[in-house]
Amino acid sequence: MNRLLKIIAVITVIFYGGCKTMKEKVPAPASAAAPAAKDAFGEQLSKIKAYDFDKSRVDLIKVSDMIREASGKPEMKAMEKQLDDFLKSDASYAAKDFVCRELSVAGTEASVPALASMLTDEKVSDIARYALERIPGPAVDDALRNALRKAKGNAKIGIINTLGVRGDKKAVDALAKLTNDANETVAVAAVAALGRIDDRMATIAIAMVKDKATGATKTAALDAYLRCADRLAAKGQKDAAGAIYKQLYAAGEPMPIRVAAARGMIETAGDKTAEVIVEMLKSTDKPIQTVAIATLKDVAKTDVIKAAAEQLVNLEAAQQAQLVCALADCGDKVALPTVLAATKNSHDYVRVAALRAVGTLGDVSAVDMLVETVASRGGEEQKAAQESLYRLRGPDVDDEILKKLPDAEPKAKVELVRSCEQRNIKIAVPVLMKTAKDADAKVRIESIKALRALAGPQDISALIELQLAAAGNDRGELEKTVVVVAHKTPEDKGQSQAVLAALPSTEDVEAKCSLLSVLGKIGDEAALPVLRDALGDKEDKIKDAAVRALSDWPTAAPAADLLKVAQTSENQVHKTLALRGYVRLAGLKSNRPAEETMKMYKDAMSLAADVSEKKMVLSGLGSTDSFEAMEMASSYLDDKELKDEAEAAVVKIAEERVKNSPRVSAQTRDILQKVIDGTTNDSVREQAQKLLKQGK
Amino acid sequence: MKVNLNRRRFLKQTAGAAIGGIALPYIIPARVLGADGGVAPSNRITMAGIGLGMQGPSNMRQFLQEGDCRVVAICDIDKNNLRDGVNLVNSHYGNKDCAGYADFREVLSRSDIDTVEISVPDHWHAIVAIEAARAGKDIYCEKPLSHDLRQGRAMCDAVKRYGTAWQTGSWQRSEERFRYVCELVRNGRIGKIKHIEVALYPGHRDFAGTKGQEKIGTAPAELDYDTWLGPAPYSPYCPARVHRNWRWNLDYGGGQLMDWVGHHVDIAHWSMGLDYTGPVEVEGKGEFPVKGVWNSPTDYDVNVKYADGLTMLITSRIKYALGKEWTDESGVKWYGEKGWICVTRGGMDSEPEDVVREKIGTNDIRLYESPGHWRNFLDCVKSRKLTIAPAEIAHRSATVGHLGQIAMLLGRKIRFKPETEEIIDDATAARMLGTEMRSPWQV
Secondary structure (H helix, E strand, O other): OHHHHHHHHHHOOOOOOOOOOOOOOOOOOOOOOOOOOHHHHHHHHHHOOOOOOOOOOHHHHHHHHHHHHHOOOOHHHHHHHHHHHHHHOOOOHHHHHHHHHHHHHHOOHHHHHHHHHHHOOOOOHHHHHHHHOOOOOHHHHHHHHHHHHHOOHHHHHHHHHHHHHHOOHHHHHHHHHHOOOOOHHHHHHHHHHHHHOOOHHHHHHHHHHHHHOOHHHHHHHHHHHHHHHHHHHHOOOHHHHHHHHHHHHOEOEOHHHHHHHHHHHHHOOHHHHHHHHHHHHOOOOHHHHHHHHHHHHHHOOHHHHHHHHHOHHHOOHHHHHHHHHHHHHHOOHHHHHHHHHHOOOOOHHHHHHHHHHHHHHOOHHHHHHHHHHHHHOOHHHHHHHHHHHHHOOOHHHHHHHHHHHHHOOHHHHHHHHHHHHHOOOHHHHHHHHHHOOOOOHHHHHHHHHHHHHHOOHHHHHHHHHHHHHOOHHHHHHHHHHHHHHHOOOOHHHOOOHHHHHHOOOOOOHHHHHHHHHHHHHHOOHHHHHHHHHHOOOOOHHHHHHHHHHHHOOOOOOOHHHHHHHHHHOOOHHHHHHHHHHHHHHHHOOOOOOHHHHHHHHHHHHHHOOOHHHHHHHHHHHOOOOOHHHHHHHHOOOOOOOOHHHHHHHHHHHHHHHHHHOOOOOHHHHHHHHHHHHHOOOHHHHHHHHHHHHHOO | OOOOOOOOOOEOOOOHHHOOOOOOOOOOOHHHHOHHHOOOHHHOEEEEEEOOOOHHHHHHHHHHOOOOEEEEEEEOOEHHHHHHHHHHHHHHHOOOOOEEEOOHHHHHOOOOOOEEEEOOOHHHHHHHHHHHHHOOOEEEEOOOOOOOHHHHHHHHHHHHHOOOOEEEOOHHHHOHHHHHHHHHHHOOOOOOEEEEEEEOOOOOOOOOOOOOOOOOOOOOOOEOHHHHHOOOOOOOOOHHHOOOOHHHOOOOOOHHHHHHHHHHHHHHHHHHOOOOOOOOEEEEEEEOOOOOOOOOOOEEEEEEEOOOOOEEEEEOOHHHHHOOOOOOOOEEEEEEOOEEEEEEOOOEEEEOHHHHHOOOOOOOOOOOOOOOHHHHHHHHHHHOOOOOOOHHHHHHHHHHHHHHHHHHHHOOOEEEEOOOOEEEOOHHHHHOOOOOOOOOOOO
């Protein structure tokens, strides 16, 4: 960061010429002693005279540092003079460009003569303006006006632009004359500059150009006139602004100008806003109707919204949809009757817009209509009504949904249950516990899913009761719900406590298996002894459930248990399941040393009874970021049956290693080369070749 | 804080059930505009792509997928980019109808074009965008909005003046995860937010493979180099200066800082309801290269303060800011009274851990939901609703970057008045809010 002090000249972003009345603040000096002596500075300046854009900036930075250190001090005056003299010298263009950028920050009116002398020279006029556009003071404006008389081509246009940016009122006469210039680019620039100057005479000049000009000059004049009106409106001169907007709104002007003027008219209409908007909604020009609709939200007055809403029936369908949308954005309930009526519109996209608007403007009274629409319609309308049902605001809406839920027809009941979930109605849990036992299967499943989101640790025992009483798909969904809700309990508060408590009193084998499955997915260490015990249960189904539960475990903690089952079980299914689980656990992220992970894969490979199990081990090995893993995978490259998996594993491991460190060892290169030489898979070969190329 | 890798799950999936998918509306679905599920030609939104060198093709591909959008013209001042852009469009439609232009003004003069997609270098944004607004076109424009604060203000004024539908390429707003995290923050799930850390990328990424190619030379025949420079100060051609790497020179872009404020500061602003305001104090330190054409800061810390006391660090020190062990992705981290939330494009995380699994309820504050960034633009062209990333909002996030650059360049704290967009009591800094344009260009 210490190079920060060197940056002013390095960067020299370009400046804006405002804030003339501000007092210049200077950066604090870097040190108490500021050795920016005139001679030293001159010497440094002389070093940059031949600077060009592709040369080192080191000397420029030194100049910048010296200016920065002198900024605000008496010696800066003399240094500024040296910079001005530099501009008059035979220094290179690039060096003068640099100095002008410096002056744009550090320059004062003292630099005006030097900079002004460059203004009429097309080759250096732009770089002079970098500085002049930013330096405050009337001397700059005088210089620009003087130069304007003599300048030609792009230099002249640049000066016009800068006068506009500086808002120089004294330039209005000269600029007004240039609006008739034979060179259209000059005329356009002059009109645009007038548009930036906050001056009555500039506005009048633009009005005149607007009426008589053609082509690009006319277009520029219309834009400039709009700017004048916007400026007047911003200053609170709404009548004057309104008069300009009205002129520009006239038929015959280009539509973008009319649209902009229409917006201005609305914004300056005061107590006649409703009248103006209604008039525009009655226009035969769609863009005018549209801008009136789009501006409605900015106005946001109840009487205006009401008046606009009343016009909805007179609009064509596309504009009706736009207006419904705008009414929703306004958020004023005065539009609700119109929006509700539009839900019965003959055009489906108007109905869709209206149904969505109900979600914003509606209240408890809309619940029935929305539920019925969701239950009876399809497609976009159903989706819109559903979304609105989820978004309707107010606590009384939740109460209404809960009130209707128990006695609703199945289709409506499903939607009401989903609403409970989407609206996050936590007090719905007791009701949902009942609907989770509903006669209708869809209602049951939706209720169980909603409970997953809404139930808390306090509800877990009741959920387990439901789980044990359920069957088939319901039980599977309930298992997921119990796991999710158990995870809402803090880790140190026994996430599996309720399930463990239910286990001893559960006699039904299927129900017991269901609980063991849940324990595996919860992954609370307190459940591990129970699952380990279950491995020795006399019931095969229980053993089976225990192996699966341990295989689902979120950490490698039960790896040894699974390895033992895989090594010693007499049940082939259990052996297979345990081996799969063991390989899965070996692949989980862990802080254990890499060699332990390697041992796990070696053990697994030694137990793999057939090709498919060996492939599974190689697949897991591919996720291990170590050279040993790559080496192990490579040892199967010559095995015809395992070759494909071995190649994939080698490439995957190598990719990960190159990503972390581009250095590729000779051994790794050899292994990758072996893959390249032996593979029949083009994609694998390309990947391996790419890795060799990437690696160093 | 120590993270238990076995237990903590940095959520890489979308938040799904936790977020609760409500797609906010487009109002005139494409399907109803034409018969048989197609879109009648008269109801298609016609579009021209301006600037096909970098983000342009990617944006074009997005719009080409939309049935109610028809890309009819491509504009680029590099003949190779122009050819590739036209081919991209024609091969998609299976015809040769797409027109090619070198001059954007010719494109804007076509009355049959409704919208333009602008992916030109930053120093060109204001000119093309303001001309497009004047011509009555609706605009999709890449971020950052502007090359300097004054140009950004002029763009916003023009967009407002002409009632332009505008979408900025800050597409993270249209991503479910970013919206969800912003809703968590807005709804106080980690309490009052005191501090935000926005981690952006360091360095200069060599997108074009032209790093070090700085010898002054003649521009290739296919490139109209003088127009490429346009309003920027004159500098002779060299490959490292132009295509795909222009962002690293401050005459044309704003380095990594400006490239990314339009994404992550934008998200930070959204989360805090700061979309229409800005900071009151900004100070920063930057590491600016002293050699080479690429002179934008490679490392930076920008400290920002808002009126209510909220502070934000924008830094290139990603790991320092996000504190994540397993990624180098840029992102945002909020620190509240009750914990923290972190989001990147790859995932989200929080402390307490379950915060990023919480549901956003109906009576919670819900933010604008977009069906997809490019889709949202087209919908708003039709509905005239405000898009999810309008110009004014993009201007406010870009402003933070512009002020950060000025503060770094001056090496001191600057004070800012967001209501009037003025720098207070520092006329030198105030000079730097705008950039003079090379003649004949102006906005």
